[in-house]
Amino acid sequence: MSGDPILDEWYPVALVSQLGPLGRDTRLLGQPIRVYWGTDHQPQVSDANGRALPVTCRYGHVWTCPGTPSRPLFDIPEADQPGRRLVDVGVVRVKCSPLRAVENFLDIAHFPFVHTDILGAEPHTEVGRYDVQIRDEVDEVWATKVQFYQPQAAKSAAGGITTEYMYRVPAPTVAVLYKTCPPRPGEWDVITLFVQPLEQDLCEVWPWMALFDDTTSLTDLIHFQQTIFVQDRSILENQLPRLLPLDPGMEIPTRADMTSIAYRRWLKRRGYSFGAQLVAA
Amino acid sequence: MILYDYILSPDCYKIRLLAALTGQRLTLQAVDYHPGGEHRSAAFRMLNPAGTIPVLQDGALILTESAAILTYVAAMSGPDWLGEDSPQMRGQVAQWLAFAHRLSASIGKARSHDMLQQPADINACRRAGVACLQELESALTEQRLMGFGYLAGARPTLADIACFPHAMLAPDGGISTDPYPAIRLWTRSLRALPGFIEMPGIHRLHELKPEPIGTAGQD
Amino acid sequence: MTAAWTPVALARDLPRLGVMPVCVDGIDVALWRSASGRLAAWADRCPHRGMRLSHGFVRGEALSCIYHGWSYGASGSCLRIPAHPDLEPPEAIRVPVHRATENNGVIWVALGDQDNTPPALTGLVPLRSVTVQARAEVIRSASGLAIGADGIARGHLASIAVAVLMQALPEGATVLHVLAEPADPAALIAASRAVEALRRAAESKGAA
Structure with missing residues (x-):
């Protein structure tokens, strides 16, 4: 367990539907990470040292955790309710906290x-x-x-x-x-x-x-x-x-x-x- | 008249803005530019091989350059906006319609880089954007010294509509507009025009409406 | 303690109901003018959520924040919180107020107490304010303007007599507020272009 309350959270790092064959180089908590398709055709995330990070795909997004997840990704039960349209809105970058x-x-x-x-x-x-x-x-x-x-x-x-x-x-x-x-x-x-x-x-x-x-x-x-x-x-x-x-x-x-x-x-x-x-x- | 439109695109917005100011009805066809990349699809390229937005379709006519679309909308519904009072004015309108491409290629690119993660040489875009704003500021200063409030004369024309959105949205791409008093006054007077509409990133001028009196009740 | 007056804008660039951001001694200031023409220079930050007030809007004699519409009156105290229209805002909610004055077409701000008045610049008309990415001394040497006893740079640009007020910004930039002798538009336009030329010269000198 890392025990760090910041590292042990889940974070969104990509849209599954928009993750291209070249993957996505991005950052998380001030560190570089890479999101890419693994050989098992599932999204993978690795840190700067090539260490594989935990991955969950849910709500259209790829989620990762740089530490040890303190709990599973939160649940939104409505996501599985029949008749709903699930909408990936896409990313907007903002220069703010x-x-x-x-x-x-x-x-x-x-x-x-x-x-x-x-x-x-x-x-x-x-x-x-x-x-x-x-x-x-x-x-x-x-x-x-x-x-x-x-x-x-x-x-x-x-x-x-x-x-x-x-x-x-x-x-x-x-x-x-x-x-x-x-x-x-x-x-x-x-x-x-x-x-x-x-x-x-x-x-x-x-x-x-x-x-x-x-x-x-x-x-x-x-x-x-x-x-x-x-x-x-x-x-x-x-x-x-x-x-x-x-x-x-x-x-x-x-x-x-x-x-x-x-x-x-x-x-x-x-x-x-x-x-x-x-x-x- | 169908406008293939993206709500966050300043180049699409200038067409919507002119249409609103001239009373031209547009049928908006939303293009999933981001995140879907629909403008790069085979179907969209049948309409516009360049894969750019905006695109205007009116019957058999298809226009894909925003300067051309502005000209067409003005000719159809608001000929005053063409700015044809004099040869000088026509020349100035053409000048600023061309200049607007430089704004798109600098400020517009910096904005879509900073906001939507589109690739760009961000420092080069910002440098070019600052140079454009300096030129715009100087031109508007000279117009003021001659007693004119707009780019091509005493009244707004396509010249202003073409340049306004990128000048207004420059901070979205990390380019400050604080140093430009003439640009500030000019954008403010455009935003106060009857029929003016906003796009995301351009706020309503709330001062044009009086302070609500008393308490806010439900209607 | 008395603070120095800093020239921050040409009065013509701030009409009634206008608000603009300026910088005084590294402090962000929201400069605004009410419907009756009253000038004010306030800390550029709404006490509610820290939004810059220079993005706000002026109605009547009050400046409102664009974020939640909180409005502030002449003394800087909060007049109205739209989310709670029946609430009398507590006296503690107020924006720090600086001194601002207008003199011969120039707006000046002082961050502390100030008894004297800014230098007089009679007989001149406003030309323009230009931000230059260079320090004042680089601009002075690029311009050939002479500094008078009142600290104001004077000389000629495109054969027009000018006075140039310099406002230092953080990170080595400077705003030039240029006033000129009355002349016809063509002569003033030539002077405006000479100001641009001065900006380019100072910036290339500063970069060299």
Whole structure:
């Protein structure tokens, strides 16, 4: 066991569907790695010394762990539910802390200003009370009963609706969003953000979705999600300090930021410091 | 009129923007450029052998160069945007339509390298991008000294639409736009035009809307 | 302690409802002008999540952050948090405010207390601000401009009398704020081109 809380996590490093015959040279936690097809026609990952790293292929992506996995890759049961479309959105590189990318994904209050007329619009800016817990039995952060008025909540939405959200952080660089599903009331659309930490202030973000939507073309679904994420990119590249401050003092949260507060507290408790700043500078 | 389109492409965006400003209806056909690489597919190359986007199809007409597409859309729905007031203005519009290719080849390449992992000599792209922005800044400064707010005169034309997206999105490729006050004022006035639409990476000018009064209720 | 005034922009480049990033003594500053024309220079960082305020927007007399729309009034204190429209923002939420003043078409900022006024530059019109990748002394020697008792470089560019204010940026870059004697557009354009030539000369000298 490496025992290092950073090394022992699973990280996304490639899309299975996009891994070409030449493989992919990339970085993970500041170190070079290589993702390639093995002789058994399964994706393999090796570090700079040629050491084979553990590999899991799930949710369209190749996952690896530079240490000794402390637990299996988190489960998203909806991924196996019949009738869902699984959407590989592709990678976007962002010059920011991987943790800032996750935290932004957990935030709704920015919708009217950054995703204007899609995920939010003035004057519908109010964030009501919602529930946040660190669920000790699974060691995950959960936010539930999050509601927000959205002009165009999904590609399949016609007109504005009040959308209900649940957020889940099953690993330090992964966020899962469960969202009201316009064509199928009672079910949740699943939208994830898988973040590959290249450096403390550089990451590659792989959004992925499991949706009930039989009418929208796959390309339109991909482009909708790319639109949303790239709208966030210029925000993420202009936050100071670049590393996520885990100690209070540098930034001022409000009630709307309860998920962020819980996420930072959870990271600190786990000793997860890659991309984080522990002492107020 | 069908536009083969990618939402993150500044060259596709300039066509959508002009269409929005002139009221031209477009049927958008999304191309899975990233991650799918659909523009390199055999089917797409039947439409455009160069495998580039945007592509505009109107009946039997197929156009694959963004300068040509802009010219066609303007001729169809907004001839004022062609900038044909004088021979000088026509020359300037042609100048900036050509210049826009340099922006795509420098700033555009740096952006798709930094954002979408497309291969590029990133330092060379950034150097060329900075040189382009310096030229644009100087040209806009000279226009201001003559009392003009836009690249080819006192009103916006295709020249501005062709150059605006890459100039605005340069920070996406690690090229700062902070040093260019004339570019800042020019992009701001374009963003304030009636009918202006954004693309991802270009935010709404929220100052154009008044602060909501009182509390935000549900409708 | 009094701090020096730093020239940061030509007033003409910051219209009402405008906001721009500038750098003073290595500190990032959001420079903005309200609807009534009031000038302000603030720390370029929203206290909420650290987003640069120079990416924000001005409505009336307030500057708002682009990220969550938190708005701040003249004193730098938070006026409104859109996520909680009924909440009176606590007094503790405020943006550090610097001194800013406008004098003869130039905007100056000081990071500390300041009693005196920046140097006067009467009889000149704004030409342009240009960022040069070279230090001030390299630019001075490339330009042949003379430094007066007030510390301002003066001389001629393309036969037009100019005054050049230099603003140091981190990593050895310098912004030149150039003012010129009133002249017709053609003469001013020639001077603008001479500024570009000076930039190229200083940058190649600095690189050599």
